[in-house]
Amino acid sequence: MFTPIRNVKIYEQVIEQIQGMILDGKLKKGDKLPSERDLAEQLNVSRTSVREALRSLEVIGLIECRQGEGNFVKERFENNLIEPLSIIFLLEDRNPIEILELRKIIEIETAYLAAKRITDEEIKDLKDIVERLKASKDEAESAKIDKEFHYRIAKSSGNFLIVNILNILSSLMDRYILEARKIILLTGENSEYLLNQHENIYTALSDRNPDMASLYMKKHFEMIERSIENK
């Protein structure tokens, strides 16, 4: 019997080779890749195929092309992967409430983990964020600080995947649940109440109380859900 031959395109093979170098530890964060010419020669493929592969890796967010310097493995990978999932979500015609549902699930437990793992330094930073939220008179500014607050808690969970996936979900929310804060502020809940919820979460985290941290995060998301359902 014959084994079906897998139809792998040339540029895909180039990508696989580069991924292989990363998996083998031959390429690390910030490293410079071989030049297009060298890659083409070493892999015995056309420079067009190499360029297609490099472009794709750039779009995926794994490498960056610095003009005149060459191609490098990225140092920071935050905020990638976002567009594809966002586009797919739209093509699949999904209900934006799903984004909130998953965020709620993850953030409640993230608060629990963060309360166990948060450092003194991180507590101080979080306190500053709450103070800035209190002082802010501008709603656009408050929305930004609010997002920063949730991001810092994700970071304090110490779980890289949680940070990445909450980033993706936060971007999806920005796109599909526009101005969640505005909706909340317009539906009976006032900004003082919203601020109070953030303060409660902060206090539980600074007390390193996982149960209270997740409880207050739960109440926070229940309020968001209620506001969006009632809008």
Added chain:
Amino acid sequence: MFTPIRNVKIYEQVIEQIQGMILDGKLKKGDKLPSERDLAEQLNVSRTSVREALRSLEVIGLIECRQGEGNFVKERFENNLIEPLSIIFLLEDRNPIEILELRKIIEIETAYLAAKRITDEEIKDLKDIVERLKASKDEAESAKIDKEFHYRIAKSSGNFLIVNILNILSSLMDRYILEARKIILLTGENSEYLLNQHENIYTALSDRNPDMASLYMKKHFEMIERSIENK
């Protein structure tokens, strides 16, 4: 004052245009894209830039190129996005236990949602999977059925993002926590116990009991964690 000029590459502009057509609803799942030549003419860019953009969208998993037919928006988007996160996870040198930690968080609540939303048809399918798991004598086969079991529960949650993100986490586990089942079977817990856990989860789902479903899923993941910690 001057506004900094954003350095957007030609192929990125092509991608943005195509994404824009999707966002505007002009391109839907399965639709054929304009030809490379037409795109180049309409956007007034070189065919090389168009080809680079299309390749990137293909790598991201948004479009597929059918030889001799042209480029199409994909019909199904499952199992994309996977490689980038996997490579990034490696480059960041993270601890594989983070994958399990996040899977546990999501799957416990997924079981809860699934118990509320599962259809009669899905209960029947899940029962078949448990029966196949019971009958399987081959560990590789059992591992496959086990994965199918978790995938079906994610589907029954009705949340598209949960299915997608658990798929990504499951692939990451395959790569970094090799043969989790084997580890479990070697560390004192036997295959009957593992089977029993799956049966309990199934029963709670077929009873449409959210609390029991999430409780049994929790016990299941606690056992997995215990086994991996003790290995």
